[in-house]
Amino acid sequence: MSIIQIESLKKTYRETEVEVHAVNGIDLSFEAGEFAAIVGPSGSGKTTLLNLIGGLDSPTEGKIVINNTNISNLSASQIIDFRLWNIGFVFQAYNLIPVLTAKENVEFIMHLQGRKKQEREQRTKDLLTSVGLGNRLNSRPSQLSGGQQQRVAVARALASKPKFVLADEPTANLDSKSTENLLDIMEKLNREENITFIFSTHDARVVKKAHRVITIEDGKVVSDERK
Amino acid sequence: MNLRIAWRNIWRNKKRSLITISSVVLAVVLATFTRSFQEGTYELMIENAIGKFSGYVQVHQKDYWEDKSLDNGMELSDSLIRTILSTQNVEGVNIRIESFSLASNKNNTKGTLVMGIEPKKEDSLIDLSNKIIKGAYFNKHDKGILIGSKLAQYLELDVGDSLVLMGQGHWGNTAVGIFPVKGIVKMPAPNIDRQIVFMPLKTAQEYFSFPNGATSLVIKFKDADLTQKICNRLNSRLDTTQYKAMSWQKMSPEMLQQIQSDRISGIMMLNILYMIIAFGIFGTVLMMTEERKREFAMMIAIGMQKTKLAIITLYEALIMNSLGIIIGIGLSIPLVVYYHYYPIEMSGEMAKSIEKFGMEPVLPTMISFKIILKQALTVLIITIVAAAYPLWSILKLNVIKGLRR
Ligand SMILES: Nc1ncnc2c1ncn2[C@@H]1O[C@H](COP(=O)(O)OP(=O)(O)O)[C@@H](O)[C@H]1O
Numbered sequence: 001m002s003i004i005q006i007e008s009l010k011k012t013y014r015e016t017e018v019e020v021h022a023v024n025g026i027d028l029s030f031e032a033g034e035f036a037a038i039v040g041p042s043g044s045g046k047t048t049l050l051n052l053i054g055g056l057d058s059p060t061e062g063k064i065v066i067n068n069t070n071i072s073n074l075s076a077s078q079i080i081d082f083r084l085w086n087i088g089f090v091f092q093a094y095n096l097i098p099v100l101t102a103k104e105n106v107e108f109i110m111h112l113q114g115r116k117k118q119e120r121e122q123r124t125k126d127l128l129t130s131v132g133l134g135n136r137l138n139s140r141p142s143q144l145s146g147g148q149q150q151r152v153a154v155a156r157a158l159a160s161k162p163k164f165v166l167a168d169e170p171t172a173n174l175d176s177k178s179t180e181n182l183l184d185i186m187e188k189l190n191r192e193e194n195i196t197f198i199f200s201t202h203d204a205r206v207v208k209k210a211h212r213v214i215t216i217e218d219g220k221v222v223s224d225e226r227k
Numbered sequence: 228m229n230l231r232i233a234w235r236n237i238w239r240n241k242k243r244s245l246i247t248i249s250s251v252v253l254a255v256v257l258a259t260f261t262r263s264f265q266e267g268t269y270e271l272m273i274e275n276a277i278g279k280f281s282g283y284v285q286v287h288q289k290d291y292w293e294d295k296s297l298d299n300g301m302e303l304s305d306s307l308i309r310t311i312l313s314t315q316n317v318e319g320v321n322i323r324i325e326s327f328s329l330a331s332n333k334n335n336t337k338g339t340l341v342m343g344i345e346p347k348k349e350d351s352l353i354d355l356s357n358k359i360i361k362g363a364y365f366n367k368h369d370k371g372i373l374i375g376s377k378l379a380q381y382l383e384l385d386v387g388d389s390l391v392l393m394g395q396g397h398w399g400n401t402a403v404g405i406f407p408v409k410g411i412v413k414m415p416a417p418n419i420d421r422q423i424v425f426m427p428l429k430t431a432q433e434y435f436s437f438p439n440g441a442t443s444l445v446i447k448f449k450d451a452d453l454t455q456k457i458c459n460r461l462n463s464r465l466d467t468t469q470y471k472a473m474s475w476q477k478m479s480p481e482m483l484q485q486i487q488s489d490r491i492s493g494i495m496m497l498n499i500l501y502m503i504i505a506f507g508i509f510g511t512v513l514m515m516t517e518e519r520k521r522e523f524a525m526m527i528a529i530g531m532q533k534t535k536l537a538i539i540t541l542y543e544a545l546i547m548n549s550l551g552i553i554i555g556i557g558l559s560i561p562l563v564v565y566y567h568y569y570p571i572e573m574s575g576e577m578a579k580s581i582e583k584f585g586m587e588p589v590l591p592t593m594i595s596f597k598i599i600l601k602q603a604l605t606v607l608i609i610t611i612v613a614a615a616y617p618l619w620s621i622l623k624l625n626v627i628k629g630l631r632r
Binding site for chain 2: 051054056057077080081083084085087089091094095097098099100104107108109111112113156157160
C-alpha cells in the first residue's frame with residue numbers, strides 16, 4: 001500500500017505578469033520503505049514538489065493523500081501537527097536550533113510531541129549513536145561540522161517516528177566525503193529500520209545510491225526508474 | 228524546554244541583550260527620576276509657601292478675600308476660636324493680622340507686608356526662629372520686628388536699626404510707627420523674603436489701631452490631604468454669614484495652576500523620552516526577529532505550532548524587560564531617597580530664574596513609591612507593546628518564504 005499518493009498536482013506561482021508552473025501536473029506514489037531521489041536541473045521544481053508533499057505549501061490543483069489523509073483538507077494548525085507526527089524534515093542548511101545542543105535538538109521534537117523524558121533521552125542517545133555522533137551529544141550546532149549538523153538533522157527527523165523523511169538537497173552544502181557519509185547513514189537506516197526517505201539532489205554521486213530515481217523537468221516527471 | 232530556549236536565546240547575543248536590558252533600566256531610572264524631581268519641587272514649593280507660611284486652611288471674615296483691607300477684618304471672640312478648635316482634626320489656630328504698609332529707611336522706600344503673629348505659636352508653624360540669620364526672635368510683648376533678608380538688603384537695614392512703617396489702619400486711621408529691627412529672617416520663598424515684616428500680634432494690633440482685631444485665622448492640622456475635608460467641616464460649623472474657611476487651592480489658585488501646567492509639560496517631555504525608548508527597543512526587537520525568521524520557519528516546518536513559538540519569544544521579552552525593570556527600580560530607589568535628603572542646589576543664572584518664579588532654588592525629589600511603580604509600569608507596557616511585533620510576525624510567518632531566505 002502506498003503511503004503517499006499524488007494526483008495531477010500543480011503549483012503555479014504568479015509573479016507580476018509571468019506565471020511560473022513550478023509543478024505542472026505530477027502523478028506519483030510512494031511505498032513504505034522507499035529510498036527515492038528526485039533529480040533534475042536547478043529550477044525544475046524539486047523543492048516545490050517536496051514542499052507540497054511536506055504540507056509546507058498548498059497546491060494550486062490536484063491532491064496529496066498521505067496515509068488516507070488528504071492534506072489539503074487540514075487547517076493551518078492541523079497541518080503543523082500532521083507534520084509533527086508524520087513527516088521528518090531535513091533541509092539544506094540551518095536545520096538546527098542554534099541555542100540547543102545536538103542532544104537537545106533531537107529531544108526537542110519529541111518534547112513537542114509530549115513524549116516522556118525517559119523515552120526522549122533513550123531515543124536521543126540511540127539515534128545520535130546510529131548517525132555516528134554518540135560522542136557529540138552536548139555540542140552546539142556551531143561546534144559541529146556541516147556534515148555532522150546534517151547527521152543531527154537526520155536523527156532529529158527520525159526522532160518523531162515519522163512515516164517518511166523528506167530531505168531537500170541534504171548534501172548541497174557538504175564536501176564529497178561528508179556527502180558519502182550522510183548517504184551511507186541514510187541508506188543504512190533505510191535498510192535496517194525500513195525508514196522511508198525521499199530526497200532531492202542534483203549530485204550524480206547521490207543519485208547513484210538511490211533505489212528509485214524520479215527525474216523532473218519543467219515541473220513534470222520525465223522518467224521514474226527503480227533499481 | 229521553552230524557557231530554556233528563551234533563556235539561551237537571550238544570551239546568544241549578549242551585547243544586544245545587555246543593551247536592551249540597559250535601555251529598559253535607563254528608561255525606568257530616567258522616568259522615575261524626572262517625575263520624582265518634578266513632584267519633589269512642587270512639594271517643596273507648597274511646603275514653603277503654604278504649609279510653612281499661609282497654612283493649608285484659613286478662616287476669614289467672609290468678604291476679606293475679595294477685598295483684603297483691615298476693614299474686612301474680624302473682631303476676635305472666644306466662641307469663634309472655640310468653634311474652630313472643637314472641629315474634628317483641627318489641632319490649633321494661629322491668629323494673624325496682616326496688611327500692606329510702606330517701609331522706609333534713609334532714602335529707600337518699599338511696599339511691605341506687615342504681619343502680626345503670635346510669636347510662640349507661629350514659631351512652630353513657620354519655624355521662624357530657625358530662619359533667623361541675624362539677631363534674635365521676639366516674644367509676645369516685643370516692640371521689635373523681624374524682617375525678610377532681601378528686604379533688609381534693599382533697605383540697607385541691620386539688626387538694631389529702626390524701620391519706619393506707614394500705612395492704613397482700621398476704620399480710616401493712619402498707621403505709623405518706628406520699630407527696631409530685632410532680627411533678620413531668611414524666608415525660603417523669595418517673593419516673601421522680599422517684602423515680609425513680622426511683628427508680635429499685640430504690637431501689630433496697636434499699629435493698625437485694631438485692638439483685638441485679626442484678618443486671618445490659620446488652621447493647624449497634621450495631614451495636608453485633609454485640607455478639603457477640614458475646610459468643609461469648618462464651613463458647616465461656622466456662621467457663614469460672617470466667616471468663611473478657605474483652602475490653599477482657593478487662596479493660591481495661581482500656584483496650583485503653575486504646578487498643573489508645569490506637570491503637564493513635564494509629562495510631555497517624559498512622553499518624548501518614552502517614545503525614544505520605545506523606538507530603541509522596537510529596533511532591537513525588529514532586528515532580532517528578522518535575523519531569526521529562517522529559524523522560526525524551520526521550527527514551524529518541523530511541527531512546532533506558531534503559538535508555542537510565539538510564547539518562547541514572549542518569554543524572552545518578558546525575562547529581559549522584567550530584569551531591566553527590576554534593576555531600574557532597584558537603582559531608582561536609592562537615587563530618589565538620596566536626592567530627597569540632599570537635594571540638588573542650583574546656583575548662578577539658573578537659581579536666579581527659579582527664584583523669579585517665587586521658588587527656592589533647590590531641587591529635591593519626592594519619595595513616592597507610587598511614582599516609581601507608575602513609571603516602571605509604563606515602561607513595562609511600552610516593552611510589551613514592542614514585544615508584540617515578533618509575536619505578530621510569527622503568527623503571520625510564511626514558512627516557505629522563511630525557509631528560502
Ligand atoms: N515562492 C516562489 N515564487 C515565485 N516563483 C517561485 C517560488 N518558488 C519557486 N519558484 C519558481 O518555481 C520554479 C521551481 O523552483 P524550485 O522548486 O525551487 O526548483 P528546484 O528546487 O528544482 O531548484 C523556479 O522557476 C522558481 O523560480
